[in-house]
Amino acid sequence: MDTLPQVNDEVIKQMGILPEEYEKIKTFLGREPNFNELSIYAVMWSEHCSYKNSIKWLKTLPKKGPHLLAEAGEENAGLVDLGDGLACAFKIESHNHPSALEPYQGAATGVGGINRDIFTMGARPIAQLNSLRFGKPDLERTKWLLKGVVKGIGDYGNAFGVPVLGGEVFFDECFNTNPLVNAMSVGVMKTGNTVSATSYGAGNPVFIVGSATGKDGIHGATFASEDITEASADKIPAVQVGDPFQEKLLLEATLEVIKTGAVIGMQDMGAAGITCSTSEMSAKGKHGMVIHLDKVPMRQKNMQPFEILLSESQERMLVVVEKGREIEVEEIFEKWDLNCVQIGEVIEGDILKYYFHGELVAEVPADSLVLGGGAPVYEREYREPTYFKEKDKFSIDQVPIPEDLKKVARFLIGHPNIASKKWVTDQYDTMVGTKNMTTNNPSDAGIVNLKGTQKALALSVDCNSRYVYADPMIGCAIAVSEAARNIVCAGGVPSAITNCLNFGNPYNPEVYWQFVNAIKGMSQACEKFQTPVTGGNVSFYNQASSGNKTEPVFPSPVIGMMGVLKDKSHQTGIGFRKEGDQIFLIGTSKNDINCSEYLYSYHGVKLSPPPYFDLDEEQQVQQVLYEAIVKGLVSSAHDVADGGLFTALFESARVFNKGFRIESDAGIRKDAFLFGEAQSRVVVSVSPEKEEEFAELMALSDVDFSLLGEVSGKEALVDGESFGSIKELMETSERVFPEMMGE
Secondary structure, eight states, rough: OOOOOOOOOOHHTTTTOOHHHHHHHHHHHOOOHHHHHHHHHHHHTTTHHHEEEHHHHTTOOOOOOTTTOOOOSSSSSEEEEEEEEEEEEEEEOHHHHHHHHHHHHHHHHHHHHHHHHHHTTTTTEEEEEEEEESSOOTSSHHHHHHHHHHHHHHEEEEEEEEEEEEEEEEEEEGGGOEEEEEOOOOOOOOTTOOOOOOOTTOOEEEEESSSSSSSSSHHHHHHTSSSSGGGGGGGGSOOOOOOOOHHHHHHHHHHHHTTTOEEEEEEEOOTTTHHHHHHHHHHHTTEEEEEEGGGSSSSTOOOOHHHHOOOOSSSEEEEEEEETOOHHHHHHHHHHEEEEEEEEEEESEEEEEEETTTHHHHHHGGGGGGTTTSSSOOOOOOOOOOOHOOOOOOOHGOOOOOOOHHHHHHHHSSSSTTTHHHHHHHHSSTTTTTTTEEEESSSSSSEETTTTSSOEEEEEEEHHHHHHHOHHHHHHHHHHHHHHHHHTTTTTTTEEEEEEEEOOOOTTTHHHHHHHHHHHHHHHHHHTTTOOOOEEEEEEOOOOETTTEEEEEEEEEEEEEEEEEEEEEEEOOOSOOOOTOEEEEEEOSOOOOEEEEEEESSSSSOOOOOOOOOOOHHHHHHHHHHHHHHOOOOOOEEOTTTTTHHHHHHHHTTTTTEEEEOOOOOOOOOHHHHHHOSSSOOHHHHOOGHHHHHHHHHSSSSSSSEEEEOOTTTEEEETEEEEEEEEHHHHHHHHHHHHTOOO
């Protein structure tokens, strides 16, 4: 074996271990660690694995709910009871740093990893969603990142055979260097068939299954816990390489082996590879392991023990099997032409012993490595940023109303944040598996058919990073509320959330203040909608360092929400369906353009308060809307979000190429009426024969509503003035991405 580097102050610092953490390691071991052991602690105590800078606040999130089968942190993913003997496993995670360096593999392996989290629990993935953020659209780097990320998601997901049901793509210059690539996977399983990520039973064999191990992804977890700099390109080996066809085989083999009942526990080898799965499973089951690293199938020669321990090679899992049933398990993986090699066994106690060709190369207590055990927990300093009070100086009176609002409408329809994402979604297979119910009837949420039942799943991902920057507490509460609103607009009842918390450096007090307040806003909204947090992912260090300047990205706590359509007949699309249907606005228009795309991009006002938002009002709007949908009173429903009311009307009109004729509210500035983004508003269309019953229902509620106009012709008419034909506006919207990408 090659001589390992000596452990010294420089090596300790390079691994990201603080001096006080090194002292703690020595206490756990009762001696100085060797290089292999130090490497193990470096990855397991990285923010990416241990949540050491975030767990204090994560613990304050609401985690209990009547339908939860697993609370946050208990399993690889959240688990919710759907009734009818079914459960839903779902989770969202980031792959931001790898995607910044190698966008294709970074995004592809993000998709692969999150799907493995789902099927290692025994659930078959049935839907994917994603949330993507990039820099200025005219930059060549942005185009390179966008092209690679979208292709990576599409190629991996399409080959793996799971449809993409929804997502978001957002552009801002703060993401020029550090894009955000968040992937969500959703699976369904029979209740009671969950496989846990645990290990117990002395003598039970430990298997590694799936792909061979290489040098890709080594120290990927520590790489994900540091800034992106000019030198980051040197860390390409920290980016893993994926194989979706291998993952498809692994999925089928895994689900088959679970049915044998021979599996004690199973975990995906994601961040920190063998180190993570052996330590977390052992700590959870309160047992140890003896692992022989030289028995691990390898695709590269002369790999050192620390490289085998830290490799994040994809499509691999650790499986603990009941002793005496090894052959059953081996035969199944052999049938699927996958590696299945016993590399160790479970032992009594809390010690992990790693051997290499008979030599003990690392010996560490499992519990000392993990969150909730010996991993450090910090309470970071935080303070209000200087910009926070500056935003309150903005007044709508500072902005003149443009003379040509048609020009503004075309600008917004043609802005990359609002324009058609068809260029993106056409690269995704949205129909594989035949469960997508929104292919021909787009809804505000993705809808997945639960075959053999009356029910369907409703899924959404939401976060307006600009709102969160303006006010993290309000902005994050809006993200939860919009996710819930999208599910209700589609005919569902919100059930639970997963989150992907993308922030800058937690050691920056102003960044940490954003994080703390976002958590507070999330808690308030989740409690209001009774949507407990099932788990998720924290991604710090999303910022760019150049010279002496470091700029964090907009704080982006992305919310992935699942809900249930209790009856598939409740599914409601966004599209206007019939000439003569009346168009109503549920909720109240406001004299408000705060933080809108209109204010930010058209007028160039970069700092303003978040848009109008009231959590109680939001809940009331959702309750009455759901009642109207269940009673069959609305033909379409679409929330007013980015781009404001005009954008919502256009998006409803373009589905079936139906025009609309509306009148503005004389009591509100016309630009605010059309383009403001005040929250808690939904555009619905109602057939004339149901108009009276709809009005009666609304009158009995405490929610404001108003008649905007009607579905009419093929044009967008506002106060009798044509803003263009729906077809022309569609062409404007759909050519943005192809032109941006030079196609």
